[in-house]
Amino acid sequence: MDETTKRHNEKMKRIKAARDELMKTKTEEKGLIMVHTGAGKGKSSSGFGMIMRCIAHGMPCAVVQFIKGTWMTGERKFLTHRFGDECRFFVSGEGFTWETQDRERDVAAAQRGWEIAKEQILDPDIDFVLLDEINIALRYDYLDIDEVVDFLLHQKPHMTHVCLTGRNAKPELIEAADLVTEMTLLKHPFRDGVKAQKGVEF
């Protein structure tokens, strides 16, 4: 074994020991409030990646889409056509807000979505709820942030996971969350004239 390999193996051994020690302290299980925000890609798609994991583990789940309403995205087609039993799928939004140009309709749609969201979160049969693009509805005050945060902190069942996605997450939500990830855009092909493509963007 050469010197580089030996040093590498020793370093990895130290990392493993430190990590094993650390992981001993990680014993709690609880339902998490998770937020995916930022201007980068991957906020919704990583939510759907977790839905895939839940289905694999036999954990019943639900999706409420707040904004992407009118078109058949890949994830919607996939889940409604193939996993209707494992994952409930609800759409409350009616396209992006700049498509509708009708605040009252958007508010009504968001409120309907939030009523469904609460039902799903309270349902003891459901382990994981994805509230896709709810941050957009919160940002435009289609939903009351205090009501949403209060519900998540005080009425969400202890073991239920809730993931809330969308850019511009409100500070109150970030404060209340257990796990917050910001997706930052370092580079985007739109800048070079490439359009949104299936599989990648929807």
Add this chain to the structure above:
Amino acid sequence: MDETTKRHNEKMKRIKAARDELMKTKTEEKGLIMVHTGAGKGKSSSGFGMIMRCIAHGMPCAVVQFIKGTWMTGERKFLTHRFGDECRFFVSGEGFTWETQDRERDVAAAQRGWEIAKEQILDPDIDFVLLDEINIALRYDYLDIDEVVDFLLHQKPHMTHVCLTGRNAKPELIEAADLVTEMTLLKHPFRDGVKAQKGVEF
């Protein structure tokens, strides 16, 4: 209609006009080189969210996992058990590098993974290839960054999408990529003693 609603609707109309104008210039379709990096969550799971979209759209795809090797993750179980026809799944890694403590074995595993990756990318039947955690293999120089970048830029078929995940993406890869997202950790429940949980982390 009240004044707030009217102003909102007008603002949305202006946004829509500007966006429609912008989207007219986005006409190109091409296979993208995508990188998900950073210390936050969602790098792999958003890759798997895109795999879900591809399956929904009937786009054949492949996954090569470079590091997460020895355990049955949700995504692996889901894809191998239910979507063996739609998505090819390969595992080259043998656990995290600090688990193996054997650089030579890790290098050999990464090299095997890269050979499979090249075959899948070159296969005209495959539209999307996810190289999960390849950035870890690149970081430790288990794979040669120049070889990988050169292959992606000059041998990848024009319409094939490739998504490379893992923290600490090399600058050469970021430079070569079309779309780069950095997942930044704003808050993580490990800090409060919560352990990795199924559905969420694996």
